[in-house]
Amino acid sequence: MSTKAHVLVLANEKGGTGKSTVAVHLAVAMAADGARVRLFDLDERQRTSFRYLENRGRYQRAHGTALPLPEARVLATGADVQAAVAEAFGEGVELVILDTPGRDSPEARAALALADTLVTPINDSFIDFDLIGEVDPETYRVKRPSFYAELVWKAKAARARTDGGTLDWVLLRNRLSTLEARNRRRVGAALEELAKRVGFRIAPGLSERVIYRELFPRGLTLLDMAEIGEVSMSHVAARAEVRELLQALGMAGTRAEAC
Structure with a gap:
């Protein structure tokens, strides 16, 4: 993925899917690669991704480390998302990441309209699947796309009409558990x-691991192994998941390997 004037949006209309964790890992990886990255947190109330990077800056100052630190800002409810993105690119930012609330909002729809890449994490259950598609209760075959898939489809069509651009929709199977294989x-x-019908591609997300929650107070990611301390096999496996995610999105993350 070229980072030149690229907008990457983390969105769906359900909370608890790991959007902010993914957003911060992607922002840190690209900042480590030398890109100027600005992350906008569009959830003025929770501010999860903003606070994650705020914790990272605090950790960096306290420990005198030189961690890759993307720029982070909160956009207030009612803010002009398009103007904020345009201003960022005018200031030389190469990659804007928009972390949207887990609900429908004018800001989330504005972000969707600007997206070059849309990343939609979902938990691996039919409860979350219902956001994008309805299945037959007996056969589990897809009956029809749901409201969010239709919303994205319309956004893709509108984008093509307005500037001829394309929207790469990537669905992450996130917070996977080792249980319930069937x-x-x-x-x-x-x-x-459903991917064949509505035009998204599927990428591996991040498993359900305690380490992701433990890193938040220090603002660290799985790309900061030198700062984490004692490394377990679970840490190594989690880092491999982050690498796979970067590769699936076409994001380099090569210099992040040395973090």
């Missing part, structure tokens, strides 16, 4: 079927 297979099959 459910995972059913969800996976339904996603593959």
